[in-house]
Amino acid sequence: MRAANALAKALVEEGVEVIFGLPGGAILEVYDALYDAGVAHITVRHEQAAVHAADGYARATGRVGVAMATSGPGATNTVTGIATAYMDSSPIVVFTGQVSTNLIGNDAFQEADITGITMPITKHNYLVTDPKKLLSVVKEAFYIASTGRPGPVLVDLPKNVTAADIEYNYPKKVVLEGYKPSYEGHIKQIEKAAELIMKSERPIILAGGGVKWSNASEELLKLAELIPAFVVTTLLGKGAIPEAHPLCLGFIGMHGSKYANYAVQESDLVIAIGCRFSDRSTGKVSEFAPNAKIIHIDIDPAEIGKNVRVDVPIVGDAKRVLSKLISYIKYKRRKEWEDKINELRRKYPLRYKKDGFKPQYVVEKVCEIYPDAIITTEVGQNQMWAAQYFKVKYPRQFITSGGLGTMGFGFPAAIGAQVAYPNKTVIDIAGDGSFFMNIQEIATCVYYSLPVRVFILNNGFLGMVRQWQQLFYRERYSATCIGCREHSFEKIAQGFGAVGMTVEKPSEVEDVLRELKDIDDPVIVDFKVDQHANVLPMVPPGKALHEVIDEEVE
Amino acid sequence: MKYTIAALVENKPGVLARVASLFRRRGFNIDSLSVGRTEREDLSRMTIVVEGDEKVVEQVTKQLNKLIDVIKVSDVTKNAVERELCLVKVNVQPEKRGEIIELANIFRARIVDVSRDSFIIEITGDEEKIEAFIDLMRQYGIKELARTGKVAMARGSKK
Ligand SMILES: Cc1ncc(C[n+]2csc(CCOP(=O)(O)OP(=O)(O)O)c2C)c(N)n1
Ligand SMILES: [Mg+2]
Numbered sequence: 239m240r241a242a243n244a245l246a247k248a249l250v251e252e253g254v255e256v257i258f259g260l261p262g263g264a265i266l267e268v269y270d271a272l273y274d275a276g277v278a279h280i281t282v283r284h285e286q287a288a289v290h291a292a293d294g295y296a297r298a299t300g301r302v303g304v305a306m307a308t309s310g311p312g313a314t315n316t317v318t319g320i321a322t323a324y325m326d327s328s329p330i331v332v333f334t335g336q337v338s339t340n341l342i343g344n345d346a347f348q349e350a351d352i353t354g355i356t357m358p359i360t361k362h363n364y365l366v367t368d369p370k371k372l373l374s375v376v377k378e379a380f381y382i383a384s385t386g387r388p389g390p391v392l393v394d395l396p397k398n399v400t401a402a403d404i405e406y407n408y409p410k411k412v413v414l415e416g417y418k419p420s421y422e423g424h425i426k427q428i429e430k431a432a433e434l435i436m437k438s439e440r441p442i443i444l445a446g447g448g449v450k451w452s453n454a455s456e457e458l459l460k461l462a463e464l465i466p467a468f469v470v471t472t473l474l475g476k477g478a479i480p481e482a483h484p485l486c487l488g489f490i491g492m493h494g495s496k497y498a499n500y501a502v503q504e505s506d507l508v509i510a511i512g513c514r515f516s517d518r519s520t521g522k523v524s525e526f527a528p529n530a531k532i533i534h535i536d537i538d539p540a541e542i543g544k545n546v547r548v549d550v551p552i553v554g555d556a557k558r559v560l561s562k563l564i565s566y567i568k569y570k571r572r573k574e575w576e577d578k579i580n581e582l583r584r585k586y587p588l589r590y591k592k593d594g595f596k597p598q599y600v601v602e603k604v605c606e607i608y609p610d611a612i613i614t615t616e617v618g619q620n621q622m623w624a625a626q627y628f629k630v631k632y633p634r635q636f637i638t639s640g641g642l643g644t645m646g647f648g649f650p651a652a653i654g655a656q657v658a659y660p661n662k663t664v665i666d667i668a669g670d671g672s673f674f675m676n677i678q679e680i681a682t683c684v685y686y687s688l689p690v691r692v693f694i695l696n697n698g699f700l701g702m703v704r705q706w707q708q709l710f711y712r713e714r715y716s717a718t719c720i721g722c723r724e725h726s727f728e729k730i731a732q733g734f735g736a737v738g739m740t741v742e743k744p745s746e747v748e749d750v751l752r753e754l755k756d757i758d759d760p761v762i763v764d765f766k767v768d769q770h771a772n773v774l775p776m777v778p779p780g781k782a783l784h785e786v787i788d789e790e791v792e
Numbered sequence: 793m794k795y796t797i798a799a800l801v802e803n804k805p806g807v808l809a810r811v812a813s814l815f816r817r818r819g820f821n822i823d824s825l826s827v828g829r830t831e832r833e834d835l836s837r838m839t840i841v842v843e844g845d846e847k848v849v850e851q852v853t854k855q856l857n858k859l860i861d862v863i864k865v866s867d868v869t870k871n872a873v874e875r876e877l878c879l880v881k882v883n884v885q886p887e888k889r890g891e892i893i894e895l896a897n898i899f900r901a902r903i904v905d906v907s908r909d910s911f912i913i914e915i916t917g918d919e920e921k922i923e924a925f926i927d928l929m930r931q932y933g934i935k936e937l938a939r940t941g942k943v944a945m946a947r948g949s950k951k
Contacts, residue, residue: 357810358817362860365806382860416802416863540854543847 241369242267242400246275248376248408254304256280256295256657258288262308264335264348267400280657280686283678285312287650289319290676292330294651297637298612299658300453302329302384309335310348314355318644320390321359325641326474327451329388331379338398339367353394361389369402374409381412386419387538388451419537423554423562431533431550432566438507440575441467444490447474447640448512448536449556450633455479457560458511464567467509468579470498472519474640477630487579491519492777493622496586499783501579502527511535512556515545516641525782535559588626589791590774595744597695597767601627604665604693607751611663612637612655616648616672618702620695622773624667646675652690653679663691670696671720680734683760691754692762697769698722705772709787722766731762740764794823795849795869796944799838800830802861810859811838820844820852824941835863839943866946874944877916880926883933884911892932899925910935
């Protein structure tokens, strides 16, 4: 069988439903095989979007997302997408075409050393030079991407390899001597953790994205209620526990609520689960939770002790570790701590000035009218307002580029989520700057009738950068104004064949949002919000979580 | 401080690049690195000497372990046999000939090439011995120097 056909068959065997990609010369054999292989293919308009879409698909479903591109420029266009998935531990497999093996190294037409380029941003990658190894590589790629700490794997396919004739024998099992994630967690360590928890008077749980990848939300909730402990999350952990739950304090970090950040600072025990203590979450790391002991549960041993000192490390899968940990815990009410937190909540609620047309208001209304929608975000102020004011109900509902902070991620990620869940409402809460970065994908939505909603919080600025210039660079707004009235997102959308709308006043927001429920087409709404709104509260970079900037609201 | 790390890795193209890329990306400082075959045909062994503190070495070890092509990583800084091989091409003036031969003998080094005005001397041993020998050769004028970097193996029967 032609190797390309064997690959297509293997993808079916792996349960791949859809590939996001864009063809070219070096990957033609594979596309030829895909023509009637029974795997759907979404042709994007830029390969970066293919990878973000595969990533969005993975984050929305927990299954491996698949992207495909040709050699050279096709492959290099995938780089930002791969780095985005890598930073947020998202399981994707990216197939790239490559020039034939006899040409590799000769600077052949459309040759790029994509395995070399992506070495530091993949969990693993392969250049397949022997057609006989193709199938075992594919098997390994899916296995590595989806197990342990998930992450992107790239498989580079020289054209002659995909054209070769091979026997189809897809391996049933993977044996990798150098890859054996530990899942169970050391029981002695779990006992030590339980001891610390029982002794603690002011415990707090910090849940990261790992809780979602491990499907450990149920166990997390049980643990939180059993101790009982308040729960804060990282940005990627949003939704690990329903945010309306009385124990949930929302996300911490640079733009977390004051009460969540203060709660961490005042705790005497942090139970960190599936998170990596990024600087955006911890603030000044030497002053993070200064009076607390730290239990760190993570599947990646390299994360433990990397950024913060840890008292009880537990290497293992969150779900399995938590279900064991629960059996050691007895309920113990901590009235003082409860009162303290409730006071912090009362004293320092999230709030904003309600004059003018505030972006926060749009997000609040989106949350009210579409509480079950899958939300993706772009990057910048829009992302932070979405995180602050959209109260997430379930684990895979909120999809955002946390680690890399990739503008242009949200829209293609929404496409991926929409493909995974055709009947759900999928909304990209966007910034004007970010939306421009993958605006061409409106065409993809229209072509495949994907009813993605893009809500642009249009402030005419690279707003988050403008905010930093205002706060830290003496209001010298260098290169951050990108215009607001000069172009029309409404007409751009219409030009692509999508529905475009413009909303100028807060009083129109609700009606427009409700009106959209009856529209089956992709929709782009341009909310012309206040140009100078800031994301607050804010922990300035390098400051501790309690050193917060805020504004007077009254 | 210097730490010596032994890594058993797949004998495949690109593995050295992965290890080197990891060190560069994470800002770890390689003092020396040597690679060679092992008792198993499909595996190579790398001996890496890194400069840093305990925290750095812990991260190096953990990050190396994360590479799929790396099978096993051990810190062999303590309680290990360490050897390095070094070739020194040294100037030889006729009246110094005997002196140099004598010094080589004391260090159990071998003269492996002789020309009218130079020797190539081969010496193996731990770092200290090699440094001491090189130091002594300086007075005659070292023309060229090549060191393999360290290889190391933990003592005892444990693998
Ligand atoms: C690809 C990329 N380039 C640059 C940045 C730096 N950056 C971070 S936020 C931001 C502004 C984003 O503007 P916009 O999408 O309009 O969002 P706003 O902050 O205005 O809501 C920029 C340029 C980035 N995160 N990603
Ligand atoms: Mg903007």
